[in-house]
Amino acid sequence: MFDPKHEPRNTNHETPMHYEIRELKDHVGEIVDVRGWLYNRRGSGKILFLQVRDGTGTVQAVMGKNDVSEAEFNIGKGLGNESSVIVTAEVKTEPRSPIGVELHVKKLNVLQDVKDYPIQISEDVPNIDWLxxxxxxxxxxxxxxxxxxxxxxxxxxxxxxxxxxxFVLYDAPIFTPASCEGVSTLFEVPYFDEKAYLTQSGQLYGETGAMAFGKVVVFGPTFRAEKSKTRRHLTEFWMVEPEVAFLExxxxxxxxxxxxxxxxxxxxxxxxxxxxxxxxxxxxxxxxxxxxxRVSYGEMQGVLQKLKADFAASGDEKLVKLSGDILKNGLGDDLGAADETAVGIHYKxxxxxxxxxxxxxxxxxxxxxxxxxxxxxxxxxxxxxxxxxxxxxxxxxxxxxxxxxxxxxxxxxxxxxxxxxxxxxxxxxxxxxxxxxxxxxxxxxxxxxxxxxxxxxxxxxxxxx
RNA sequence: UCCGCGGUAGCUCAAUGGUAGAGCAUUCGACUGUUAAUCGACAGGUUGCUGGUUCGAGUCCAGCCCGCGGAGCCA
CATH class of the missing domain: 3.30.930.10 (Bira Bifunctional Protein; Domain 2)
Structure with a gap:
């Protein structure tokens, strides 16, 4: 029977079964194939620890010098990070392992030995642009x-x-004839002998769906040609837009x-x-x-005035600095980034x-x-x-x-x-x-x-x- | 568009105007239980570009280029 949880597999029982790394804990004692990439390698002259990842997890494959041929051991010793490998190994319980098991290698099959993988293993993100x-x-x-x-x-x-x-899924077009909101900048693209614009919202189309189906949801990419350079902005992003008739x-x-x-x-x-x-x-x-x-804009003006005063008097350097930008846009105008930050700090x-x-x-x-x-x-x-x-x-x-x-x-x-x-x-x-x-x-x-x-x-x- | 910060080894960063440095990564070597292993060694550079001041500029000055963060606008 078709099992949607599993990919098609090699059913030839003369070769070991392949499992994803996340499944290994259910196969202790079996000889299995693990297919993946070398995440990291440690070791000594006589034992190697290969960290293998396959996208579902990472498992340590232990390779003693006497477990494999000398040639295979030497290949393993020189493997670069992100080399592609198929490891045939026995799954063993291992209390020191984060996933509870590790592999004891019987055979190491290297598909490609990689040299000079450019990204080093590091947990910080020092230079996001370079990455x-x-x-x-x-x-x-x-x-x-x-x-x-x-x-x-x-x-x-x-x-x-x-x-x-x-809700009915109701896809809005990506090419649109003109602005939906009239103000934001649109990406203009040639469209045969005319011009078209990439959508900046599927909402107006969503409204047509609400009148046809009652409840619809538009889910797709959206494009904004705003020249924003902040950590909250992209020019292409995904938006989910429900639209419902008779909903107030x-x-x-x-x-x-x-x-x-x-x-x-x-x-x-x-x-x-x-x-x-x-x-x-x-x-x-x-x-x-x-x-x-649920706070009305009018009520929020009062809350923000109070927060501005409270933050200024808090003695906390960050909050004092933030207080200077609260309600910067003035009463009656839209909220600024500082206002939103203050709201978050207040309500949590x-x-x-x-x-x-x-x-x-x-x-x-x-x-x-x-x-x-x-x-x-x-x-x-x-x-x-x-x-x-x-x-x-x-x-x-x-x-x-x-x-x-x-x-x-x-x-x-x-x-x-x-x-x-x-x-x-x-x-x-x-x-x-x-x-x-x-x-x-x-x-x-x-x-x-x-x-x-x-x-x-x-x-x-x-x-x- | 405006304001602020920055650009030195592959990456992160040092260097009073006086020989260009370290950590990590790479390469090589040692180690049978490592978890971002450890230890040792080698190698790695047009200091963003152009010009100027100076005996001497990574450092000071001018202009330019590029990047980042924020504002505005928005989700």
Whole structure:
């Protein structure tokens, strides 16, 4: 019978069975093949310790001088890091091993003996730019490997969260006719005899899906030609964008909170090993179990004023410095990076800030009936300096209002008319949000740079490798 | 675009204006229980570029190039 857990295998029992390193603990006493790459080598004149990794783990293969032929021993002695090998060995219990077992080599088959592998084994990340130039090799190293495993789990958790709730996966196009939000910079690409633009959000398309399916989720890459040079920005990143018909702001906040809680909890549960390798202090992550504070923009101004005063008087050099930048943008304006950092320090868990002034938000946001100077939007701010991981809200559903907004924001009517059709033919209250996958992974892993959370980061100065 | 920091061996960093240095990695050697092994040895350089001051510049000055961090904008 087909077993989805296992790759097709050699079933010829005259040769040893191949196992992944993570499975070895279940095969003590068997002679097995392990296929992989030499992570590191230690040894003496008469015994060699080969650290072999295969992507599922690392195991130590012990090679005594009398266990193999002299030729094989000498080859093993000279093997360079990242040499590709197939080791035939007996699996033995070993209390000193981190995975509980080690291999006693019977036969060493070298596929390629590598010399001068450029990346050395090191746990610090001294020169990220140098390593990113070698990203195609760096992904083999422990730390990037662990981060990308977490990313994989996060993406899987997101997909399952929405699938379980009956959302339809609804793919938005990458080539788009023009700006979705009108303000941010777009990548322009030639498209036969015309110009097209790479998408900076699938949201407007998501809204069409909400009217067709009720609940949809757009999940794909997004492109922003902003010349940002910070540890939170990429020019190409992945975004998950749910969009739901008949959902109003409180429901949107419930959905965002549930989703963040689900993804973080799942990563904590499934990525214990990886988070240990990353030396991640998970205490703040565990606080996602609590309710996320929901604070309006207006209330937050007061909180920030108090934090500014408290930090300035704290005597803590870092907090005093931060206090100088709090509310730097002034009342009525968007929050700055320092404000988000302060919010994180204060609440120590994700915080939802809702009802921003309409001027600082996009044209399609619905006005708050209680005070039309504000819109029914919500940002989720992650603590520990990561900042905004989610932005979203309730969409304007009134045709006349949207038509005014289109004129006010100087959006070419012919590029947006199809969107206005959604308000002509059965308009309903609806909304959703977008979550940046990389920022979410950045928070979970505690990464300094968002660049480390995607296999091949694209930034203003990097399109290689 | 603006502000700040930086560029010395493959990597991380030293070097009052006076012979260009160390640790790690590489290469070679020693060791039968190492976990980023340890110990010993060899090798490794147009000090980002151009010009200037000086008897003498990695160091001081001017210009340029490149990189990083932050702001703005955003997820």
């Amino acid at each position: 990113l130039d070698r990203r195609h090799l760096w992904v083999r190293s422990k730390v990037p490997h662990a981060i990308l495993k977490v990313r994989s789990e996060v993406v899987q958790a997101i997909r399952e969260f929405y699938y379980q709730r009956g 702001l409180d429901g949107i906040m419930d959905l965002a909170e549930d989703q963040v809680r689900y993804v973080v909890t799942r990563a904590l549960d499934k990525c214990k090993e990886e988070l240990k390798i990353l030396e991640r202090d998970t205490s703040i992550l565990e606080r996602v179990a609590e309710r996320f504070p 868990r994700p915080v939802m800030i809702h009802r921003y002034p309409s001027e600082v938000k996009a044209f399609y946001m619905k006005r708050d009936p209680a005070d039309p100077n504000f819109v029914l939007c919500v940002d989720v701010i992650a603590p520990e300096g990561v900042g905004e991981v989610i932005g979203g809200g309730q969409r304007a559903d009134d045709l006349k209002y949207l038509e005014e907004q289109v004129i006010k924001h100087k959006i070419p009517p012919e590029t947006i008319d199809w969107y206005l059709d959604l308000r002509r033919f059965g308009s309903v209250p609806h909304g959703g949000f977008g979550m940046g996958v990389e920022r979410c992974v950045q928070w979970i892993t505690g990464c300094e740079h968002v660049r480390e959370t995607i296999p091949f980061p694209r930034t203003i100065y990097r399109t290689k490798p």
